[in-house]
Amino acid sequence: MDNLLKQINILDDLRQLKAEDLPQLAKELREFIINIVATKEGHLGASLGVVELTIALHYVFDTPKDLLIWDVGHQAYGHKILTGRKNTFESNRQLHGISGFPKRSESEYDTFGVGHSSTSISAALGMAIASQLKGEDKHHIAVIGDASIASGMAFEGLNHAGVTDANLLVVLNDNAIGIDPSVGALKQYLTNVKKGTQKQDNIFEALNFNYSGPIDGHDIPLLISELERLKTVKGPKFLHVITTKGKGLKKAEEDQVKYHAPGKFNALTGELIAKSNLSEPPKYQDVFGETIVELAEKNEKIIGITPAMPTGSSLKYMMEKFPSRAFDVGIAEQHAVTLAAGMATQGLIPFCNIYSTFLQRAYDQVIHDVALQNLPVIFCLDRAGLVGEDGATHHGVFDLAYLNCIPNLVVFAPRDAVALRNMMYTVQLGIDFPIAIRYPRGRGNLINWKQPFKAIEIGKGECLKQGKDVAILSIGTMAKNVEDAITNLGVSHYDMAFVKPLDEALLHKIFKTYQAVVTIEDGTIVGGFGSNILAFANSNGYKQHIEVLGIADKFIEHGSIHQLQQLQHLDSVSINHKIEHLLTFLNNS
Ligand SMILES: Cc1ncc(C[n+]2csc(CCOP(=O)(O)OP(=O)(O)O)c2C)c(N)n1
Numbered sequence: 246m247d248n249l250l251k252q253i254n255i256l257d258d259l260r261q262l263k264a265e266d267l268p269q270l271a272k273e274l275r276e277f278i279i280n281i282v283a284t285k286e287g288h289l290g291a292s293l294g295v296v297e298l299t300i301a302l303h304y305v306f307d308t309p310k311d312l313l314i315w316d317v318g319h320q321a322y323g324h325k326i327l328t329g330r331k332n333t334f335e336s337n338r339q340l341h342g343i344s345g346f347p348k349r350s351e352s353e354y355d356t357f358g359v360g361h362s363s364t365s366i367s368a369a370l371g372m373a374i375a376s377q378l379k380g381e382d383k384h385h386i387a388v389i390g391d392a393s394i395a396s397g398m399a400f401e402g403l404n405h406a407g408v409t410d411a412n413l414l415v416v417l418n419d420n421a422i423g424i425d426p427s428v429g430a431l432k433q434y435l436t437n438v439k440k441g442t443q444k445q446d447n448i449f450e451a452l453n454f455n456y457s458g459p460i461d462g463h464d465i466p467l468l469i470s471e472l473e474r475l476k477t478v479k480g481p482k483f484l485h486v487i488t489t490k491g492k493g494l495k496k497a498e499e500d501q502v503k504y505h506a507p508g509k510f511n512a513l514t515g516e517l518i519a520k521s522n523l524s525e526p527p528k529y530q531d532v533f534g535e536t537i538v539e540l541a542e543k544n545e546k547i548i549g550i551t552p553a554m555p556t557g558s559s560l561k562y563m564m565e566k567f568p569s570r571a572f573d574v575g576i577a578e579q580h581a582v583t584l585a586a587g588m589a590t591q592g593l594i595p596f597c598n599i600y601s602t603f604l605q606r607a608y609d610q611v612i613h614d615v616a617l618q619n620l621p622v623i624f625c626l627d628r629a630g631l632v633g634e635d636g637a638t639h640h641g642v643f644d645l646a647y648l649n650c651i652p653n654l655v656v657f658a659p660r661d662a663v664a665l666r667n668m669m670y671t672v673q674l675g676i677d678f679p680i681a682i683r684y685p686r687g688r689g690n691l692i693n694w695k696q697p698f699k700a701i702e703i704g705k706g707e708c709l710k711q712g713k714d715v716a717i718l719s720i721g722t723m724a725k726n727v728e729d730a731i732t733n734l735g736v737s738h739y740d741m742a743f744v745k746p747l748d749e750a751l752l753h754k755i756f757k758t759y760q761a762v763v764t765i766e767d768g769t770i771v772g773g774f775g776s777n778i779l780a781f782a783n784s785n786g787y788k789q790h791i792e793v794l795g796i797a798d799k800f801i802e803h804g805s806i807h808q809l810q811q812l813q814h815l816d817s818v819s820i821n822h823k824i825e826h827l828l829t830f831l832n833n834s
């Protein structure tokens with residue numbers, strides 16, 4: 246048989262194929278994804294699991310006229326390849342390459358930009374209502390995973406859709422796992438449905454959806470006939486499909502957590518290509534994960550909470566050691582925050598670990614449930630700053646700005662792994678305010694795990710290097726870039742550590758000493774640390790030259806963290822040039 250995938254450049258080519266050829270196409274598409282992700286990296290298991298579903302959906306529905314909306318979008322590689330991006334797929338997630346998620350500006354087939362989960366039902370319903378109002382005859386299909394449908398937002402969408410007559414099909418891609426195994430009562434319910442042992446009425450029928458399934462999501466003829474049938478059914482419909490995450494690559498099926506996004510691997514065997522980790526510093530997530538266990542051993546009030554990221558946050562170490570005190574609550578950031586608030590009212594010490602970007606989901610809970618009541622919740626915000634290849638949807642660059650304006654909240658960014666450990670130690674000694682501790686993706690510095698903890702004074706900055714003329718004030722791990730940038734420049738460097746409260750005593754000293762001040766943060770310039778320093782200088786009448794370095798007021802695309810830092814002039818070479826120019830300017834003025 247000819248190579249079928251080779252013949253597909255536009256979707257019409259797919260629709261010309263005979264239905265009996267589609268399993269062969271599925272095989273080729275799977276191999277294509279495996280071969281490229283093996284070397285270029287990215288999300289793997291989810292896309293492998295929906296190869297047949299992807300083909301069937303595009304075969305049956307008239308996309309892009311009919312609107313197909315992927316939830317999260319990490320499973321949409323097959324969709325991208327079939328809809329005109331086969332030849333650019335090599336550039337997936339790389340600087341100036343295509344995005345790892347559906348993106349409206351990239352293709353008319355990408356009907357809705359995604360990356361954060363559980364938005365597909367609301368977005369599809371919005372489109373379906375718009376079609377009705379415009380008198381258009383279209384189908385609207387949301388494809389959502391079993392972990393994503395358990396999120397509050399997905400339920401809000403179902404709740405609304407069930408009282409409309411919108412032409413909406415929700416396809417539940419049930420593989421019983423998110424990044425980590427799915428959790429909660431809904432997971433138990435779906436398992437019972439699959440085993441035929443559920444006693445209760447069908448939840449989705451109870452919400453007025455026309456429910457069908459569960460069906461085998463790898464059986465293309467079955468998928469096609471069911472989708473064809475559902476095309477003729479009016480109103481909200483629900484199709485429950487069962488798939489295997491990682492389907493078609495044995496290793497990925499066997500270790501679905503690891504192969505969610507495995508890094509480089511051997512495309513034939515699936516074997517991971519081990520990175521040499523000889524004396525590599527630990528990842529920040531592991532510094533958090535190991536430290537919380539260490540502290541929890543001595544302090545039984547400590548609780549760990551993660552919304553669906555036990556592996557990514559490394560809270561899994563605590564979940565293994567203290568299962569009754571560490572909770573994976575599923576994709577439920579809002580619930581995670583308010584759960585922590587409730588625990589704090591009862592004297593527990595909740596460490597609520599959320600990726601910086603996903604805390605955006607729970608902004609009101611941070612303000613209304615935590616800060617307003619001044620509850621001592623400890624937010625550990627992982628993946629703060631630029632995260633790299635996940636791109637604009639995932640960069641944790643807004644947190645300093647969005648937390649900055651919340652009363653009572655202390656905002657701290659450790660400059661290294663030791664500072665992260667020491668702050669975690671400090672806060673569990675007892676605080677009477679909420680605190681956000683934000684740290685980046687990736688590795689920091691080598692640490693001596695036996696070094697005794699040292700309490701950190703809240704609101705105190707520190708001079709790291711004494712020089713003259715210019716004071717550089719950094720926040721968090723930008724300290725390292727500054728350190729590398731200024732080795733020969735003779736300027737001063739301060740780790741201000743706290744965005745809030747500012748170390749005003751230290752700032753007065755600095756403004757009385759130096760001709761110019763430069764602030765550096767890996768967060769948005771608008772509303773962040775630098776703007777706090779500008780406001781401080783203004784309200785105290787300091788007239789020094791101040792430069793604010795940080796993330797520009799635009800969405801930052803995908804690329805390696807280093808490439809993106811270069812583009813934002815936050816890498817050590819750019820900082821070095823900046824300070825050299827500033828010194829020249831000061832000397833000439
Ligand atoms: C709001 C939000 N929280 C967390 C994540 C991180 N995340 C990405 S994929 C995923 C699991 C999704 O599981 P599921 O919906 O079952 O899809 P599958 O990977 O199984 O295809 C999670 C937790 C996210 N993208 N958005």
Ligand SMILES: CC(=O)[C@@H](O)[C@H](O)COP(=O)(O)O
Pocket residue numbers: 288317319360361424506557628632635686
């Ligand atoms: C799609 C998604 O949201 C996650 O898979 C995310 O890519 C995880 O990021 P980390 O790789 O930083 O854990």
Ligand SMILES: [Mg+2]
Pocket residue numbers: 390391392418419420421422423
């Ligand atoms: Mg799943």
